[in-house]
Amino acid sequence: MIPIVIAALFLFPLAGFGLFTLVVCMFSAWEWGVLAGFASRHQRIWIAMLFGLLLGFVMLAMPGYWPCLTAWKATYTLWFGLVWWTVSLLLVLCYPRSATLWRASRPLRLSCGILTIAPFFWGLLTLRQYHYDINRFTGAWWILYVMILVWSMDSGAYIFGRAWGRHKLAPRVSPGKTWEGVVGGLITSASICWLFGKYAPLEIAPLTLFICSIIAALSSVLGDLSESMFKREAGIKESSYLIPGHGGILDRIDSLTASVPVFCGLMLLIFNAI
Known part of the structure; x- marks a missing residue:
């Protein structure tokens, strides 16, 4: 799927990239419906449509070339994203005790999905439109950088974890991940991203x-x-089977849903670097 992603980054105009990202997020919202406890296909379709209409309306309401860097919609959403992933870290560290806070509430689990997907959406648009009026490819390079960062982190963690993994990272959430894998992933991503x-x-x-x-x-x-963690509570292994042999959309972008808004939020809101 990498050629499709790169083509969407560098060949699509800003509006086309926005629509492409919107479709990906709608499918992700459809899959999150299962994690939130909505077993009915019709219910999940409504969730995806309402989520898409909300994001699409706000996106189209932005003037000109969508100056996301100064728009309060993007700024507040990125702040929510930073707060949410801080809360999510606590939920993961305290699991399964933390699950008692949201396990029985479908609206609360659905809200967690919104806080996961919406900042990811606005983070991608914010990065993509960076200096778009000067050079339409500058933002695409930034997004590609974050994606390579995540891909190399995942690949390095898998290789180092399989070879030397001994100490479990979060055995109650994901027994396969190890601290050795995390260190190996950081080394791999740091090396590749330094070259990039x-x-x-x-x-x-x-x-x-x-x-x-x-x-x-x-x-x-x-x-x-x-x-x-949410899949474990829902009793499923894959978020869906939309991609044969690879699970669902969420299974492919779960790492990016956190890294994109965190990276964009740090660069924009904390360091004021973009």
Whole structure:
């Protein structure tokens, strides 16, 4: 699926990329309906449609080329995203005791899905439109950087974890993940992203990029663990079977749902780097 993602980044105009991202998020909302306890297909279709209409209405209401960097809609959503992933970290660390807070409430579990998907959506749009009026590809390079950061983190964690993994990271949530895998993933992502940042047109202070990248890479692990926690409570292994042999959309973007808003939020709201 990487060629499709890269094509959407560099070939689609801003509006086309926004619609592509909106469709991905609608499918993700449809899948989250299962995690929230909505077993009926019709109920999940309504959830996806209402979620898409809400995001689409706000997106189309933004003037010009969608200056997300200054729009309160994006700013507040990214703040909500940073707060949500801080809360999610506590939920994962305290699981299964933390599940007593939301296990019996479908609206609360659905709200967790909204807080997961909406900041991801606005984070992608915010990064994509960065300097769009000057160079339409600048934002695409930023998104590709975050994706490579996450992909290398996942790949490095898998390789190092399989080879040397001994100490479990979160055995009650995802027994397969180890601390050795996390360290190996950080080493891999840091190496690959250093090379990428050296040759790609990313104009930013190296220390700021390093701090944001490390935190975003760690948050990608949290995104994976968070979805695993909700799937475990729902009693399912895959969010859906939309992608044959690979599960659902959420299974493919769970790491990105955390890393994109965290990276964008740090760069925009904390370090004021973009």
